[in-house]
Structure formats: structure tokens, C-alpha cells
Amino acid sequence: MRPVDLRTRRVRSAGWRHGAVTGRRLDVRVTVLGTGTMGAGVARSLLREGHDVTVWNRSAERAAPLASDGATVAQDAPSAVAEAEVVLLTLFDTDAVVDVLRAAGSAAPRDAVWVQASTIGTSGTETVVRLAEESGVPLVEAMMLGTKGPAEQGKLTMLAAGPADVLDRVQPVLDAIGAKTVRAGERVGDGTAVKLAANAWIAAITAATGQSLAVARALGVDPQLFLDAIEGSASDSAYAHTKGASMLAGEFPAQFALDGLRKDIGLITDAARSTGVSTTLLDALDRVYRDASAAGHGDDDIAAVGTAF
Numbered sequence: 001m002r003p004v005d006l007r008t009r010r011v012r013s014a015g016w017r018h019g020a021v022t023g024r025r026l027d028v029r030v031t032v033l034g035t036g037t038m039g040a041g042v043a044r045s046l047l048r049e050g051h052d053v054t055v056w057n058r059s060a061e062r063a064a065p066l067a068s069d070g071a072t073v074a075q076d077a078p079s080a081v082a083e084a085e086v087v088l089l090t091l092f093d094t095d096a097v098v099d100v101l102r103a104a105g106s107a108a109p110r111d112a113v114w115v116q117a118s119t120i121g122t123s124g125t126e127t128v129v130r131l132a133e134e135s136g137v138p139l140v141e142a143m144m145l146g147t148k149g150p151a152e153q154g155k156l157t158m159l160a161a162g163p164a165d166v167l168d169r170v171q172p173v174l175d176a177i178g179a180k181t182v183r184a185g186e187r188v189g190d191g192t193a194v195k196l197a198a199n200a201w202i203a204a205i206t207a208a209t210g211q212s213l214a215v216a217r218a219l220g221v222d223p224q225l226f227l228d229a230i231e232g233s234a235s236d237s238a239y240a241h242t243k244g245a246s247m248l249a250g251e252f253p254a255q256f257a258l259d260g261l262r263k264d265i266g267l268i269t270d271a272a273r274s275t276g277v278s279t280t281l282l283d284a285l286d287r288v289y290r291d292a293s294a295a296g297h298g299d300d301d302i303a304a305v306g307t308a309f
Contacts, residue, residue, distance in 0.1 A: 027051060030173055031084040031108075033077060033100050034118070035063045037254065038144060039090035041151030042117075042177045044069055048154065049176035056080035058096075078107035086173050087114045090144075093263070094124030098131060105135040113170050116141040116188070121196065121267030122274070125189045140166050141188045142174055142181070143195035147255035155179040159198075161191035196271055199264045202239070202256075202302075203285050209240045210288075210306030213247055223248060243303040252300035259298035262289045 028051050032043045035057040046053045047070045054072040057063035067073045074080030081087050081104045091097050097118050108114070114137050116128055125141070132139035140162025150156045158178035160167050163186055167174075174181045184190035213223040227244050230236045246252055269282045288308040297304035 028172055029083055029085045030054070031056070031074075031081050031087045032071075033057075033080060033087065033089050033104070034091040034096070035066060036090070036092065037148050037257070038151050039088075040066060041148055042088065042090060042144070042156075043071055044152055045154035045177045046173065047071060051173070051176060054080050054084065077104035080104070081108035081112065084108050084112045086170050087112055088173070089114065089116050089118050091118040093118070094120040094127055097124070097128050101128065101131050101135065101137065105132070105137045108137075110136075112138070113166055114139045115170055115173070117144050119143065119195060119199070119264055119267065120192070122189060122192060122271045124267070125192045129188050138166060139188060140170065141191045142170070143191045144177075145195060145198050149255055150179075151177070157182065159184055159191040159194045161185050162188050193271075196264070196268045199261065200268050200282065203261055203265055203268075203289070204281065205237055205239055206243050206302050207285055207288050207305050207308075209237075209244050210247055210303075211309050213244060213306060214309035243301075243306075246301060246303035247306035252297065252304040254299060254301045256302050257298070258289060258300055258302050258304050259293055261302045262286070262293060262298075265289060 030046050030051050031054045032039050032046070033056050035043060035055050039055075039057070040062070043053050043055050043066050053070070054074055055063045055066050056074040056077050060075075063073050077100050087108055089097055089100065091100065097116065097120060101114075114132065116125070116139060120128065129139065140160065143159035144151065144156045145159055146156035154177055156178040158174045158181040160174060160181050161184045164183075167183065171181065182194065184194045212226045216223040216226045227241055230240065265282060265286050269279050269286065272279050272282060289305050291308040292305045295307060297307060
């Protein structure tokens with residue numbers, strides 16, 4: 001095993017279908033299992049780049065609209081992967097990933113690469129890796145850093161991990177859905193580690209933005225002045241302005257559902273505790289996001305955490 005490599009790669013090159021070059025268009029048979037907010041956006045980005053896309057979702061009505069975009073909508077997971085070169089798992093949790101692997105792992109071609117892109121934490125990833133090994137399924141991971149908009153625009157940051165030669169095979173797929181790929185290491189789980197660290201930052205900066213706006217408002221000044229004050233400074237953050245604007249408007253169309261981030265905070269907390277890292281801040285974040293969810297904002301964007309203040 002070579003050392004962890006946090007290189008950033010961006011490759012837009014020749015095509016790949018049975019090793020054939022098809023000009024500058026990359027044409028891979030990709031199956032997307034799970035067409036929720038992220039999965040649907042990813043499928044559309046793959047179609048836009050010219051890939052042959054099959055989709056499946058446990059709730060069929062979530063996948064059906066993708067037929068009008070050019071995707072083949074499968075009736076079940078085994079038939080969805082039957083001719084796949086790459087299988088992309090964009091599911092909600094460990095149980096869903098395990099169920100799909102057990103149901104469809106043996107139905108895909110033996111050389112198909114499975115790309116685990118669901119945020120399932122360190123323990124969940126270990127479970128899936130063991131199952132893949134037992135089933136003889138070639139598995140890498142590519143965590144998706146970004147929300148609904150970047151998924152639909154092909155501008156996610158992909159946090160990939162796995163054997164370098166296998167990642168090279170799926171790089172055209174990662175390029176179609178991401179603005180860049182960060183290769184975190186050759187061990188499946190290294191990408192998850194980076195994703196958990198990144199989502200801890202997202203949870204903290206979003207909640208901190210809500211708190212600062214609430215403090216400014218409570219002290220009798222226009223909360224927009226907080227955003228004006230940090231703009232262009234060393235403490236500035238584009239995310240604070242994006243989420244802050246939503247908080248000021250009181251409108252929370254979901255780009256990243258609040259309950260989804262609550263799930264991730266739980267995964268981050270579990271990983272931190274297992275390695276001896278203090279969870280003081282994570283525990284506080286869990287409380288404020290839980291309060292916002294209890295007030296009816298679970299399906300809203302994470303910016304709705306501002307209501308908890």
C-alpha cells in the first residue's frame with residue numbers, strides 16, 4: 001500500500017466502451033442505484049456527458065422522470081446492473097447499500113466496478129467492504145461533496161479511494177459528475193474519512209452563520225451587516241453568504257436536506273468517539289439541527305438550522 005495521496009486530478013479525455021476511443025465523448029454503461037436528490041442529479045450529469053445510463057430506485061416514481069432525460073429505468077436492481085460497466089451506489093444508508101449489494105451483486109458482469117458514493121460512515125463502509133469481498137464485487141468509493149445544484153451541473157467534488165488502477169477505469173464517470181476528484185488513498189474508507197471531516201465543517205459553518213445572524217438581529221442591527229462585514233476578509237466564506245441569504249429570506253428549498261445532515265452528524269460523532277476525538281462541538285451541532293428538525297424543517301435545506309436560534 002502506498003501512502004495516502006491527496007492529489008487533485010481532473011481528466012477529460014478519450015472515450016471508453018470496451019476500451020474503444022470514441023473521440024472526446026466518453027461513453028460508459030453506468031447504472032445509478034438510488035435516484036434521490038443527489039442520484040437524480042448525478043444521472044442527468046452522466047446523460048449530458050453522453051454516457052449510457054440505467055437508473056433504479058426502490059420507490060419507482062422517483063426514477064421514472066429520468067426516462068424523459070434519456071435514461072433507461074429498470075424495474076429492479078438486478079436487471080439494472082445486468083449490462084453495467086460501472087455501478088454507482090447513491091443510497092441513503094448502510095442498510096440500503098447492503099440490501100442492494102446482496103440483491104444485485106451477482107447480477108452484474110464480473111468486471112463491472114461498483115462505486116460506493118453513499119455517505120454511510122466508517123463502520124458502514126467496513127461492513128460494505130466485507131460484503132463486497134465475500135461477494136467478489138470489485139469496489140471503490142467516491143464520496144460526493146456538494147449539494148443538489150452541483151450534482152445536476154456536474155460540479156461536485158469527488159473524494160475517491162481504492163486501488164489506483166481501478167479508479168483509473170472509473171475516472172471518466174467521476175469526471176462527468178464532478179469538477180474535480182481528490183484521491184484520498186488506496187483503502188476504501190479513506191474517501192469516507194475526508195467526507196466526514198468535510199461535512200463536519202459544513203454543519204459547523206452553516207450553524208455558525210445562523211447564530212451570527214440571530215445575534216446581530218437580537219442586538220438591534222440589520223443581520224445583513226454581518227455578511228457585509230466578513231465579505232472579502234480572511235474569515236469570509238462563500239457558503240456563509242449562500243446559506244445566509246436563505247436564512248435572511250426565510251426560504252429553504254432543499255439543496256441538502258437538514259435531516260440528511262443530521263444523519264451525517266451522527267456518523268461523524270460515532271467516528272470521532274471511536275477514535276478518541278472530543279465530540280463537544282458535534283454534540284452541540286446535533287442539538288441545534290435536532291431542534292430545527294423538530295420544528296418541522298427536516299425536509300428543508302440545512303440553512304433552516306438558523307431557525308433554531
